Amino acid sequence: MSASDPVPAGDPVVGIVMGSDSDWPVMREAAAALQEFGIAYEADVVSAHRMPDEMIAYGHGAAGRGLRVVIAGAGGAAHLPGMLASVTPLPVIGVPVPLRYLDGMDSLLSIVQMPVGVPVATVSIGGARNAGLLAARIIGSGSDDLAADVREQMLTFQSDLRDQAHAKGA
């Protein structure tokens, strides 16, 4: 796992975790979105199946270490987001990572179908950028400056989409 852009300075407020190094090409899009807003994050491999003790410890310690949102990505039998949501009061955003088989439907259904009381905000298959943007919105709702930046990003993106829609009809 490696990020080409430096992580914004400061104590991390978003934890990006994933089941394997192999998830990073998808999950780095969440990091890139946070980077755009200057939101400090940490990124690590915390596998539910391969390192369950570390995974539970991560969830137990996340809020106390100052994290405000956890973004968790995994593929296949993707239990990581749900397991973390069961041991942390922080909002958890789940990213279904598509693998070679089943086109990520297994990941999606593993993450989205949580029992009542254990919420995971699930984005689309491979939708790590939206996970980063959602984390920015969650954190921005408590900060006027960041909320303004998030609004600006949204308006710019809408304008781009409008241009694309017109271009398709040209």
Ligand code: RP5
């Ligand atoms: C999951 O198994 C990981 O999240 C990853 O998406 C998948 C495959 O992992 P590797 O075999 O590539 O390490 O737990």
